[in-house]
Amino acid sequence: MSYVTVRGIFQSYGPRPILERVSLDVARGEFVSIVGASGCGKSTFLRLLLAQEQPARGEIRIDGAPPAREPNQARGIVFQQYSVFPHLTCRDNLVAAESFGTTRLGSFFGARRAKARQRAMAVLDRIGLASVAAAYPAALSGGMRQRLAIAQALAARPRILLLDEPFGALDPGTRLSMHDFLLDLRREVGMTVFMVTHDLEEAFKLGDRVLVFDKPRWDPDFPEAYGATITYDFDARNGGVPYQTIKEDTHVLDPAPEPVASPR
Amino acid sequence: MRLINRRPTRIALVALMLIPFLLSLLAYAAGSAARRADNPADRLLPAPAQILATARALVTEADQRSGEILFWSDTKASLTRLATGLTIAAAIGLAFGLLIGLIPYAGATLAAFVSVLSMIPPLAVLPILFIVFGLGETSKVALIVIGTAPFLVRDLAQRVAEIPAELIVKAQTLGATTAVIVLRVALPQIMPRLVQALRLAIGPAWLFLIAAEAIASENGLGYRIFLVRRYLAMDVILTYVLWITLLAFLFDLGLRILARRLYPWAGAAAR
Numbered sequence: 266m267s268y269v270t271v272r273g274i275f276q277s278y279g280p281r282p283i284l285e286r287v288s289l290d291v292a293r294g295e296f297v298s299i300v301g302a303s304g305c306g307k308s309t310f311l312r313l314l315l316a317q318e319q320p321a322r323g324e325i326r327i328d329g330a331p332p333a334r335e336p337n338q339a340r341g342i343v344f345q346q347y348s349v350f351p352h353l354t355c356r357d358n359l360v361a362a363e364s365f366g367t368t369r370l371g372s373f374f375g376a377r378r379a380k381a382r383q384r385a386m387a388v389l390d391r392i393g394l395a396s397v398a399a400a401y402p403a404a405l406s407g408g409m410r411q412r413l414a415i416a417q418a419l420a421a422r423p424r425i426l427l428l429d430e431p432f433g434a435l436d437p438g439t440r441l442s443m444h445d446f447l448l449d450l451r452r453e454v455g456m457t458v459f460m461v462t463h464d465l466e467e468a469f470k471l472g473d474r475v476l477v478f479d480k481p482r483w484d485p486d487f488p489e490a491y492g493a494t495i496t497y498d499f500d501a502r503n504g505g506v507p508y509q510t511i512k513e514d515t516h517v518l519d520p521a522p523e524p525v526a527s528p529r
Numbered sequence: 530m531r532l533i534n535r536r537p538t539r540i541a542l543v544a545l546m547l548i549p550f551l552l553s554l555l556a557y558a559a560g561s562a563a564r565r566a567d568n569p570a571d572r573l574l575p576a577p578a579q580i581l582a583t584a585r586a587l588v589t590e591a592d593q594r595s596g597e598i599l600f601w602s603d604t605k606a607s608l609t610r611l612a613t614g615l616t617i618a619a620a621i622g623l624a625f626g627l628l629i630g631l632i633p634y635a636g637a638t639l640a641a642f643v644s645v646l647s648m649i650p651p652l653a654v655l656p657i658l659f660i661v662f663g664l665g666e667t668s669k670v671a672l673i674v675i676g677t678a679p680f681l682v683r684d685l686a687q688r689v690a691e692i693p694a695e696l697i698v699k700a701q702t703l704g705a706t707t708a709v710i711v712l713r714v715a716l717p718q719i720m721p722r723l724v725q726a727l728r729l730a731i732g733p734a735w736l737f738l739i740a741a742e743a744i745a746s747e748n749g750l751g752y753r754i755f756l757v758r759r760y761l762a763m764d765v766i767l768t769y770v771l772w773i774t775l776l777a778f779l780f781d782l783g784l785r786i787l788a789r790r791l792y793p794w795a796g797a798a799a800r
Contacts, residue, residue: 317698336701347695352717352794361713366704371713401794421703 268293268457269314269425274323275492276309282492283309287323289476289495296451296458298472298501300465305478306493307461311429314459315340327424338366341423345430348414349402355413356398359385362420385420392416392446408439412446419454428460432467440464444471468501475499575764583764584771599753604772607750610666611738614673618734619727621674622681623716629682630689631697631715632707640686647679652740659745669741676737677730681723688722689715721795724788728781735777 267290274287284306291297301307312318313325316333324332327339336342349358360381364373373381389395392412394405402410411431418426432440448471451458462468468475477497484490537545554577561574575583587600595602625643628635655672662668692715700714742751750769757765788795 315698315702336698338702338704340702342699342702344695344699347693348699350696350699350714352792362703365700365709365713369706369708371705371709403794403796418699418702423702 267291268295268328270326270329271314272323272325274310274313274320274325276306276313276318276320277492281489284313284320284478285492285494287494291457291459291474294455294457296471296473297460298468298475299459299461299478300463300468300475301478301493305480307478308429310478311427311459311461314425315342315427338421339424341418341421341426343411343414343418343426343428343431345433348431349410349417351402354399354401355389355394355405356382356385358402358413358417359388359420362417366421388416388420406439407435408443411435411443415447415450419450419456423456425457425459428458428462430461430463433463440467447471469499472501475501572761572763575767580764580767584768587765587768599748600772603748603750603753603769604776606748607738607742608776610669610742610749611673611734613666614670614738615677615727615730615734617670618674618678618681618730619723621678622685622726623719623723625682626685626689626719627711627715629686630692631711636686643679643682643686647683649675651676651737655741655744664745669738669746672737672741673734677734680730680733681726684726684729685719685723688719692718721788721792724784724792728784731777731780735773739773 269289269291271287271289271291274284275282276284287310299307299310309318313320316325316336319334326332330339333339342348349355350361353361360373360378361371363381363384365371372378386395386398389398394409394413394416397405397409402413405413415426415428415431432443435443444467450456460468460471465475475497476495477499478493479496480491480493481496482491557574558577561571561576564571564574565576588598591597592599625639629639629643630636651672654675655668658668658671658675662671696714696718697710700710705713738749739751739754742749743755746752750773754766754769
């Protein structure tokens with residue numbers, strides 16, 4: 266069953282085509298890594314998923330809902346930077362994730378605020394940021410800030426989580442611990458995730474699927490003539506070795522089932 | 530070592546900072562002494578001691594006619610006008626800055642208009658203000674507002690537009706409406722900028738205040754300076770000028786401290 270349905274997306278900036286004929290079905294709970302060279306439309310595709318911009322043609326549906334015309338609560342986003350509000354403390358960043366969408370003025374008062382703060386503290390405790398609850402994001406390290414950003418995005422209970430090179434600005438050690446953090450979190454919440462990354466290893470380590478964006482047609486005299494699309498769709502489960510998941514219930518012990526034609 | 534890499538020590542910093550002040554004082558004292566050597570009754574450059582004596586009399590002795598100490602009633606009148614004008618200008622700056630910076634339709638409608646408005650020399654419209662609002666308080670406050678509000682609107686609109694798009698998108702994915710984004714994302718983030726812009730606007734605000742008071746007023750620091758000019762009372766003028774400078778300096782310092790206290794998250798941006 267397709268949870269996120271992408272059909273026939275074309276996108277161009279002025280006369281310059283960026284994406285062409287992008288279609289995709291993603292099941293609920295899948296982790297999709299998106300890789301590709303710079304300028305190959307990965308980030309554009311993420312912005313389209315986010316509904317920050319509208320495709321020239323085609324449509325994107327999440328859980329069958331009509332295509333969104335602006336970013337909404339169905340989508341959670343974590344950017345490489347500027348992902349948390351600098352003027353709010355860590356705790357209030359999490360409280361804001363609840364109050365922004367549920368109140369007229371964006372603030373909780375009274376008992377509701379106290380409860381939201383308690384929940385925020387519980388989350389901070391779980392992601393290891395309880396000691397900096399009262400600190401502003403500027404005082405945090407890059408890894409802590411991204412952990413807060415992910416927790417904040419999840420606190421609004423989105424249908425899909427979009428990550429735009431979330432660990433791109435982190436040092437290698439922090440990056441590894443962020444991978445563990447994300448994997449743990451995923452095991453807990455089973456979120457459908459799209460992650461754009463430059464790091465192939467990261468893409469295969471975290472993703473169930475790795476999509477490669479590239480230009481299928483190439484005019485050497487006019488490299489901008491054609492847009493990019495999904496050129497590879499790898500099965501990245503089981504360490505990236507395909508045909509490991511036996512889908513049907515085989516009642517025969519031997520021989521091994523025939524490999525199916527497609528990895529899906 | 531290159532000149533750009535040489536740094537004064539802590540003591541040298543203080544000494545260097547004081548040098549231009551002391552030199553100006555010395556230059557004044559020398560000029561004053563020279564003139565008074567020629568003509569003991571010279572009024573142009575009164576002796577520092579005389580200025581001090583005048584200043585002491587100004588801040589302590591009541592006016593015989595009104596029974597008030599004019600120095601303080603002038604200060605009160607001027608500061609009230611200045612504060613009223615700047616408060617109104619700040620409110621206008623915030624409201625229109627947010628509108629123009631955040632809402633494309635408002636920006637398309639107002640941005641060009643505000644930039645043209647800000648080109649009007651405020652002093653050129655002062656006569657219009659006197660005609661429309663009369664010679665009372667309103668016209669003086671209006672001049673300060675007209676003189677500083679367009680700058681504040683433009684500056685704050687620019688600051689709002691500089692808020693990273695990521696944050697605005699993030700707020701939308703958290704379900705924020707336009708009102709919530711204005712109140713909880715954009716407004717708090719430009720408050721330190723407003724304080725900074727106000728610090729820059731205080732200079733022009735004093736200029737407009739003194740100009741308005743000089744032309745038509747019954748009290749105020751600017752009024753007093755222009756009044757005693759007729760008697761060549763340099764000692765009074767200099768006392769008032771020093772006092773205005775001190776007030777402007779304290780305003781600036783106060784706003785800086787306020788920004789640091791209220792918006793600790795803004796870090797270097799608010800300093």
